[in-house]
Amino acid sequence: MNATYSILIADDHPLFRNALLQSIQMAFTHTRLLEADSLHTLVRLLNQEEEIDLVLLDLKMPGTNGMSGLIQLRAEYPDLPIVVISASEESAIVSQVKHYGAFGFIPKSSDMKTLIAALRQVLEGAPYFPEEMLNNGHAFDDVSERIASLTPQQYKVLNMLSDGLLNKQIAHELHVSEATIKAHLTAIFRKLDVKNRTQAVILLQEHHS
Template sequence: MERSAPTGTILIADDHPLFRQAMAMAAQAVSPDSRIVEAATLDAAIRIAASASDLLLILLDLKMPGATGFSGVAMLHAERPSVPILVVSGADPGAAAEARRFGAVGFIGKDQDLGAIEAAIATALSGGDVALPQPPAGEVDDMARKVATLTPTQLRVLLGVLAGRLNKQIAFDLDITEATVKAHMTAVLAKLGVQNRTQAALAARALGIGVAH
């Protein structure tokens, strides 16, 4: 019989709302009855970690306001040493060993798909160590071909989404209407074969088109 996921609080510490949304989707899929809380700065993450008595897991981006190097891992581990920390970061995968040294149970890149991130979260929640998975052969080439079909304006709209900008802000930046932005984003989703803005961002991130961190 398959074991059900533990229930409690899962903390997502990342300064970019798009990736907090993606991590929340993944965490909720693994542990649907858990409470998901978010922090955009290290100080906020530490406050939540200190106050959440039922904290199950911390999903942490290494590069966020208040953190330098691996200070975020070290400080959160010091605050809650029994709570597993899974680093989900766009940092060099070579940082995985150092992150473990400071208390993380594993490291997974933001360029991994949601399925891989969900598997990593499930492993961390079950008390296991998380290794950095490799993307399936040919997956990046296939997505590269899809991105190559985007028009310049569609690509600019996608980059605006990756920067966390709202449709009305993207419309102002590109001097087009908000309705046109929505139409372009619908076309982007169809061309990339994804269903929402978050999946489009993750797909583009895998190709190195992402948030500058």
């Protein structure tokens, strides 16, 4: 494969990140590799770089927990191919990753041959999900379904709520009015079937645990 690719590896474990980097370098000689150890660094690199062909994303690293990083990236960079590489290999996790818009899922337990074959497949434009790991028809519990019904902006508001921000602060961060935030909260409470901010935050934390 002679094409030049830019791949961004986002994982906070230096040993795994380095092993992945070396494996890709051996298999894809004309590949430019970038590294990020947090969601903040990942977003900064995405904003700096003109073109990234693929992001390899760990589900748990600073700035993200569970599906929150994937959902945020999908909302902000809708055309960016994202493949999750995770030690969480339960079928429900794989199905959620697919539902939230990832282009693939590679288990961290994969051997070199499987890893390289999966990367070749996604770089050639075909998604990769291990069939034996997909939980067909039973991917979500009720909480996940409700969280998934939120729009990207509503999800962002909910996460800021979870960080303890007030309506005024959220409005300032998102460059909208307080009235807009109140409207978002009303919609969030309705979709999550909760009555107040505290219940919404608890639900989100349960989803991420």
